[in-house]
Amino acid sequence: MSRPFTTLTSVAAPLIEDNIDTDIIIPSREMKTTGKTGLKDGLFAGRRYAEGRVENPDFVLNRAPFRDAAILLAGDNFGCGSSREHAVWALAEYGLRCVIAPSFSPIFAGNAVRGGVLPLVLPAAEIAALAAVAGPLTVDLPAQTVTGGDAAFSFAIGAEAKAMLIGGLDAIDLTLLFADRIADWTARNRAARPWVYLGSA
Amino acid sequence: MPSLFDKLWDRHAIATTEGGATIIAIDRIFLHERTGAAALNSLAAAGRSVIDPARAFAAMDHIVDTLPGRSDVTTMPGGTAFIRETRAACAAAGITLFDIGDPQQGIVHVVSPELGIVLPGLTLVAPDSHTCTQGAVGALAWGIGSSEAEHALATGTLRVMRPPTMRVTFTGTLPPGVTAKDMALALIAAHGAAGGQGHAIEFAGPAVTALAMEARMTLCNMATEFAAFAGFIAPDAVTFDWLQGRRYAPQGALWDRALADWQDLRSDADAVFDREISLDVSTLAPMVSWGTSPAQSLPLGQPVPAFSGSGSRAAHDKALAYMGLAEGQSLAGLPIDAAFIGSCTNSRLSDLERAAAVVAGRQVAPGVRAIIVPGSSAVKRAAEAKGLDAIFRAAGFEWRESGCSMCFFAGGESFGPQQRVISSTNRNFESRQGPGTRTHIASPETVAASAIAGRISAA
Numbered sequence: 070m071s072r073p074f075t076t077l078t079s080v081a082a083p084l085i086e087d088n089i090d091t092d093i094i095i096p097s098r099e100m101k102t103t104g105k106t107g108l109k110d111g112l113f114a115g116r117r118y119a120e121g122r123v124e125n126p127d128f129v130l131n132r133a134p135f136r137d138a139a140i141l142l143a144g145d146n147f148g149c150g151s152s153r154e155h156a157v158w159a160l161a162e163y164g165l166r167c168v169i170a171p172s173f174s175p176i177f178a179g180n181a182v183r184g185g186v187l188p189l190v191l192p193a194a195e196i197a198a199l200a201a202v203a204g205p206l207t208v209d210l211p212a213q214t215v216t217g218g219d220a221a222f223s224f225a226i227g228a229e230a231k232a233m234l235i236g237g238l239d240a241i242d243l244t245l246l247f248a249d250r251i252a253d254w255t256a257r258n259r260a261a262r263p264w265v266y267l268g269s270a
Numbered sequence: 271m272p273s274l275f276d277k278l279w280d281r282h283a284i285a286t287t288e289g290g291a292t293i294i295a296i297d298r299i300f301l302h303e304r305t306g307a308a309a310l311n312s313l314a315a316a317g318r319s320v321i322d323p324a325r326a327f328a329a330m331d332h333i334v335d336t337l338p339g340r341s342d343v344t345t346m347p348g349g350t351a352f353i354r355e356t357r358a359a360c361a362a363a364g365i366t367l368f369d370i371g372d373p374q375q376g377i378v379h380v381v382s383p384e385l386g387i388v389l390p391g392l393t394l395v396a397p398d399s400h401t402c403t404q405g406a407v408g409a410l411a412w413g414i415g416s417s418e419a420e421h422a423l424a425t426g427t428l429r430v431m432r433p434p435t436m437r438v439t440f441t442g443t444l445p446p447g448v449t450a451k452d453m454a455l456a457l458i459a460a461h462g463a464a465g466g467q468g469h470a471i472e473f474a475g476p477a478v479t480a481l482a483m484e485a486r487m488t489l490c491n492m493a494t495e496f497a498a499f500a501g502f503i504a505p506d507a508v509t510f511d512w513l514q515g516r517r518y519a520p521q522g523a524l525w526d527r528a529l530a531d532w533q534d535l536r537s538d539a540d541a542v543f544d545r546e547i548s549l550d551v552s553t554l555a556p557m558v559s560w561g562t563s564p565a566q567s568l569p570l571g572q573p574v575p576a577f578s579g580s581g582s583r584a585a586h587d588k589a590l591a592y593m594g595l596a597e598g599q600s601l602a603g604l605p606i607d608a609a610f611i612g613s614c615t616n617s618r619l620s621d622l623e624r625a626a627a628v629v630a631g632r633q634v635a636p637g638v639r640a641i642i643v644p645g646s647s648a649v650k651r652a653a654e655a656k657g658l659d660a661i662f663r664a665a666g667f668e669w670r671e672s673g674c675s676m677c678f679f680a681g682g683e684s685f686g687p688q689q690r691v692i693s694s695t696n697r698n699f700e701s702r703q704g705p706g707t708r709t710h711i712a713s714p715e716t717v718a719a720s721a722i723a724g725r726i727s728a729a
């Protein structure tokens with residue numbers, strides 16, 4: 070169960086580089102426990118902190134007015150690399166609820182939807198236009214629009230991802246509504262392909 | 271008309287959700303100690319159980335040390351908790367764990383095919399991006415996050431939007447000394463690290479059919495570096511021969527039945543793909559990465575390119591600065607500090623055999639730290655039975671226990687800032703092998719030859 074996502078108004082922090090991988094989002098060494106929380110201090114740690122873990126003043130999230138940004142603008146292939154879901158948990162815990170990029174790693178995009186973070190796809194030119202907006206942007210997921218200043222763009226998103234984000238739905242609960250069909254299918258498949266079912270064939 | 275992907279998908283499609291996702295049956299799930307405990311504990315906390323523990327497996331690979339005499343204590347700060355919590359969670363859930371000291375322990379994507387856990391026609395998921403490796407046997411295998419792992423464990427299914435399809439056809443014949451790793455790097459260099467964006471990619475063509483089973487795994491391993499949803503290869507006699515008799519593969523009459531079922535696992539002649547690309551391998555040379563993305567790779571001997579207009583100038587310059595290189599510089603002959611052979615890309619027996627053939631009777635260059643990490647404990651034993659460890663040790667290589675080791679940095683062992691490492695791994699991202707470490711990825715034979723020369727060199 071994640072926090073429902075409908076509309077979001079915030080300044081957008083520009084981090085417009087291609088291939089921001091999950092190790093940049095949260096370095097492996099920052100994942101100190103086996104749980105899902107306590108990750109926000111590790112967000113972008115390699116960029117955010119200089120020697121001695123003091124803030125690096127050049128990093129976008131350490132600069133006004135982006136410190137409290139809830140929207141991140143990024144480049145192609147955002148979230149590539151390790152499948153670690155901690156990348157999404159760290160973003161959400163920090164308060165970044167929407168990443169706008171020309172493309173996302175498929176694993177990251179799936180994780181984001183489950184973690185209540187909107188992976189919003191726009192062409193690079195439109196992202197550049199949003200980066201030029203001085204004030205806040207508003208992301209309206211039900212309407213599928215991003216607006217701010219003179220900029221107004223619409224975006225596409227799959228119906229499943231949209232419904233899950235808006236409802237903050239738990240995917241397992243939704244799937245268990247299909248439990249009977251899953252059980253029927255499994256029984257038929259077990260008869261046809263018994264070698265799939267280890268220890269019970 | 272259907273492609274291999276269509277067949278794999280349709281075999282597993284149970285229902286369609288209102289949002290247009292498919293509820294797809296998951297035949298196998300594999301966990302490791304980096305994220306396994308998080309998924310299993312979160313599942314238990316929600317009051318749910320694993321629907322079929324016999325089809326779930328776990329291995330200790332990411333955090334466990336690869337130093338001799340290892341235990342639950344690792345060089346990774348806090349690593350012991352990951353190991354112990356994963357062990358406890360697997361025991362509680364009734365999941366088979368290939369633990370430290372188990373003869374079958376090793377890297378998930380090496381162990382799973384080696385034991386016949388992944389099979390043609392199956393779906394397999396793991397909370398690990400290189401799960402695509404296992405598509406090499408003709409399975410649909412892909413990496414997921416922890417929440418999806420919970421979903422798969424609890425329901426035996428996942429909700430997935432059907433991905434677009436791509437066929438990458440490799441034509442021609444590989445020149446001697448050029449490998450599946452070079453094919454993958456050449457493909458990614460030609461089309462970019464996002465080139466396979468979200469596609470289910472079938473690797474096909476004569477140059478793929480000609481690959482041995484383990485080389486096919488190397489090729490599929492790199493599909494995630496191409497931003498693919500999954501990568502796979504139609505199973506054939508090479509696949510079936512390699513799998514027959516493995517511990518979890520069907521035996522006897524069941525094997526025959528399975529084999530009959532698998533004959534259809536190929537794209538029909540008139541199959542249609544959303545995208546098709548092809549690459550002639552006949553003119554390929556050993557590849558080495560120069561930058562901080564696998565797309566920034568070039569044939570050994572070619573100079574580091576000037577900025578060309580793909581990506582941004584700033585990113586290009588940043589990669590050069592990170593790597594301590596200049597445009598126009600040649601990688602051939604560049605002095606190295608270390609050489610690493612390991613990872614789910616290139617740590618199987620055939621990889622070690624080819625590296626040993628390069629190393630035999632020679633010495634690692636003075637001042638170069640050279641490390642071999644077998645992909646599994648079984649690979650380690652097999653290599654030792656063939657005397658490969660003696661060849662490597664005599665040359666000055668460290669011979670390690672199996673695991674992910676320094677393929678990635680988790681806060682423990684690393685090569686050090688600005689250290690230049692040639693590595694048979696899959697990722698040359700900034701700080702992947704340690705803060706500030708400069709990684710050049712290449713084939714095991716190129717790594718071995720470079721270790722001997724003390725400079726980046728072809729075998």
Ligand code: SF4
Nearest residue numbers: 400613614674677678
């Ligand atoms: S060997 Fe490297 S790439 Fe493969 S699973 Fe381990 S850490 Fe990941």
